[in-house]
Amino acid sequence: MPSGYRPEIIQRSFIDFIGSQLHPFRSLSVPKLRLIARRALGDDLIALQFEPNRAFKKQAVELRGGWHGGQHINLSVVIDGIYHQRSYSLVGLPQQPIWLSNTSNDSAASNGYDKNNQRHTVTIAIKPQGLISNYLTQHLPLGTVLASSVPNGDFTLEQARLTKPVSSSVKESSFEKRPPLLFIAGGSGITPMxxxxxxxxxxxxxxxxxYYNRASLLESPFQNHWQHLAAKYPLFSYYCVNTEDPSTYLAGTRHLNASSLLALDLPLADTVIFACGSQALLAGLYRAATEITLPNVHSLTAQPSLRDNIIIERFGNAVSDPDIDQVYDTTADIEERTVYLRGRQQQFNTSDKLLMGAEDAGIRLTYGCRQGICQLCRCNKVSGVVKNIQTGKISSDGYESIQTCVNVAMTDVVLDI
Known part of the structure; x- marks a missing residue:
């Protein structure tokens, strides 16, 4: 026997299985979250506060040093015996609480929301819409344990290579060399920000x-947080546009456009823009970026474009081009094609997304989020051409891995299912 080798007499997976039967929250290797509080932040935004188990803390905090702003977790939920998975942005950073506005009633306390315990919890904020989010915000009992991923995602400063630490010996004037950052959010898109x-x-x-929202500045659930940051950091400024109040509009418009961006009086050529919101908001941003002409300080290089400075949250249904919502967000112009499932010896005809076409034909395929997020519907395409309706990407005609929930068949297709 090799020196130093010690066989594992009892497998950790077996210990996990026995432990989960005795106490669902405990696990040596599976990250889990237990719902401990629920709080309404406004008419359409609800915060859910979770206690992480030991495996989550070890994998997310001890091994990775915590998570970055802008990252998300995948929650697994079982509703009526059916497994679902959704991705939700994390609110704030580990070990740093968020200063939430006080609500007009004390419903927070009655739902167990512990503001003083935020340093040891994981929080998400979501709208009560759709099957999964509605279940989490309206029906999931306190104390319920959910399987979770560790925080992940590339909508971060690190991904944009903007995480150079500040030295205590650096003079304030050197901050001017750091690129200014503009964060644009709409509705619940504020959570990763x-x-x-x-x-x-x-x-x-x-x-x-x-920030574009259907609420006044005083009603904004994170108003206390913005005030705290503005008091602590002179380099922070914020504009909350209530789309129902003309007095809050930038450049006299409720919509995001070139005029409203220019009204911010930022050096746009050097500004990195992070954006998260509805397709309409992101489409408006890209149109504005196209209309704004940046100065070309280097005559021998190509004309710079503000579009190159934009980073968007991509784990949802965000668009990356102003015309994508008109070109790729519909399947009405797609001809009906035949999809053949090689392993099952079944076939169906559809002009819809592959997953939906199979379901319409009474064929059940594996799926999770149904939005191109969780990857559970991924399978191998043997032959044929498909198009991703979120990105507009056209596949090759050969063997490759695809997701059935976001791809439509452009030709007859054979799937290795």
Missing amino acids: LGLITEALQYGHKVTLL
Whole structure:
């Protein structure tokens, strides 16, 4: 026997299985979250506060040092015996609480929301819409344990290479060399911004927030947080546009356009823009970026484009081009094609997304989020051409891995299912 080798007499997976039968929250290797509080932040946003188990803390905090602003987790939920998975942005950073506005009633306390215990919890904020989010916000009992991924995602400052630490010996004037950052959010798209903005300020960036919402500034659930940051960091400024109140509009318009971006008076050529929101908001941003002409300081290089400075949250259904919502967000112009499932010796005809076409034909395929997020529907395409309706990408005609929930058949297709 090799020196130093010690066989594992009892497998960790077996210990996990026995432990989960005795107590569902305990696990040596599976990250889990237990719902401990629920709080309404407004008419359409509800915060869910979770206690992480030991495996989550070890994998997400001890081994990775925590998570970055802008990252998300995948939650697994079972409803009526059917397994679902959804991705939700994390609110804030580990070990750093969020200053939430006080509500008009004390419903927070009655739902167990512990503001003083935020340093040891995981929080998400979501709208009560759709099957999964509605279940989490309206029906999931306190104390319920959910399987979770560790925090992940590349909508971060680190991914944009903006995480150079600030040295105590660096003079304030050197902050001007750091690129200014503009964060644009709409509705619940504000949730990944909370941690991102805090991190950016800690790294010494000049930060501007432009937030579109159907609420007044005083009713904004994170107003206390913005006030706290503005008091602590002189480099932070924020604009909350209530789409129902003309007095809050930028450049006299409720919509995001070139005029509203220019009204911020930022050096746009050097500004990195993070955006998260509806398809309409992101489409408006890209149109504005196309209309704004940046100065070309290097005559021998190509004309710079503001579009190159934009980073968007991609784990949802965000678009990356102003015309994608008109070109790729519909299957009405797709001809009906035949999809053959080689392993099952079955076939069906559809002009819809592959997953939906199979279900319409009474064929059940594996799926999770149904939005191109969780990857559970991924399978191998043997032959044929498909198009991803979120990105507009056209596949090759050969063997490759695809997701059935976001791809439509452009030709007859053979799947290795």
